[in-house]
Amino acid sequence: MIRWGVMWCAVLLTISVVVTASAQDVTDEQSRKEVREVVKRLQSRYEKTRDLQADFTQRTTIEGFERPMTSSGKVYIKKPGRLRWNYLEPSTEDIYVDRDDVKVYVPEHKQVLVGKLTQMAASKAPLELLQGAAKLEASFEPEPTAGNGRGIGGVRLVTLVPKAHEGDAHRTVQKIVVEVFPKTYFIRSLWLYESSGNVSNFEFSALQSNIGLSDDLFVPKLPPDVEVVKAPVLGQP
Numbered sequence: 001m002i003r004w005g006v007m008w009c010a011v012l013l014t015i016s017v018v019v020t021a022s023a024q025d026v027t028d029e030q031s032r033k034e035v036r037e038v039v040k041r042l043q044s045r046y047e048k049t050r051d052l053q054a055d056f057t058q059r060t061t062i063e064g065f066e067r068p069m070t071s072s073g074k075v076y077i078k079k080p081g082r083l084r085w086n087y088l089e090p091s092t093e094d095i096y097v098d099r100d101d102v103k104v105y106v107p108e109h110k111q112v113l114v115g116k117l118t119q120m121a122a123s124k125a126p127l128e129l130l131q132g133a134a135k136l137e138a139s140f141e142p143e144p145t146a147g148n149g150r151g152i153g154g155v156r157l158v159t160l161v162p163k164a165h166e167g168d169a170h171r172t173v174q175k176i177v178v179e180v181f182p183k184t185y186f187i188r189s190l191w192l193y194e195s196s197g198n199v200s201n202f203e204f205s206a207l208q209s210n211i212g213l214s215d216d217l218f219v220p221k222l223p224p225d226v227e228v229v230k231a232p233v234l235g236q237p
Contacts, residue, residue: 031144034156039142041185042158042178051078051213052186054204063197075204082218096220102231103220112222115231145177151189153182172196181207 053076061068073088083097094105097117104113145157160176177191189203 031148031156035142035144035158038156038158038180038185042180042187045185049079049209051076051211052207052209053077053211053213054207056205057203058200060198060200076213076217078213078215078218082215084218094220096218098218104231105220105222105226109227110223110225111227111229112220113229113231115233119231119233140176149177151179151182155180155182 053074056073056075058071059068060071071087071089073086075086076084081097081099083095085095085097087093087095092107094107096103096105100117102113102115102117105111106113140160140162143159143161145159149157151157158178160178162173162175172194174193174195176193178187179189180186181188184207186207186209187204189201192200192202194200
């Protein structure tokens with residue numbers, strides 16, 4: 001379940017990014033200008049995206065463990081608020097999100113975990129984004145990445161720092177660093193830093209957008225003998 005616990009932020013960011021850039025006073029004006037430009041183009045790209053599919057690779061470095069945990073699979077997204085996130089390697093796990101409803105199917109265990117996204121996530125930010133009900137700027141402060149960080153094509157990396165909100169006592173995300181493709185401004189990769197010291201990196205490839213993904217793709221096909229398990233409630237104040 002570690003994979004599920006860290007993937008949701010990547011999903012939310014990939015669905016729709018609507019932000020307004022602002023940087024701390026310690027950064028220079030050129031850095032702020034570049035961040036604003038990246039954010040503007042990123043916003044424009046995702047506002048025009050109705051659906052999206054991609055391959056992904058996830059590498060999670062767990063505090064106290066020498067080797068990272070690596071997974072890969074496919075992700076499908078359709079606005080508003082529909083997601084199918086399929087882990088294929090090293091084991092199969094299928095995650096379906098329909099707005100606030102979540103189903104996590106593990107074929108090996110013949111179980112499906114059923115719950116609410118707002119109750120299963122360790123932080124409420126930016127859950128509203130999945131529903132299209134709020135802008136990302138309400139949950140994060142975008143700023144230039146330390147060390148003059150840049151991705152492929154020399155495009156500046158953007159760091160998203162969660163804002164403090166009432167009820168976020170169990171918030172675990174310290175920051176998210178985002179890299180975009182230099183031509184399309186789709187998200188290429190992101191790094192999720194948790195307060196526990198764990199760091200997860202997601203890399204996306206083979207992106208296809210606005211291809212008319214069917215609604216049926218987001219409906220889980222479960223065997224009749226699957227065991228239904230209620231998901232634990234996390235992130236309560």
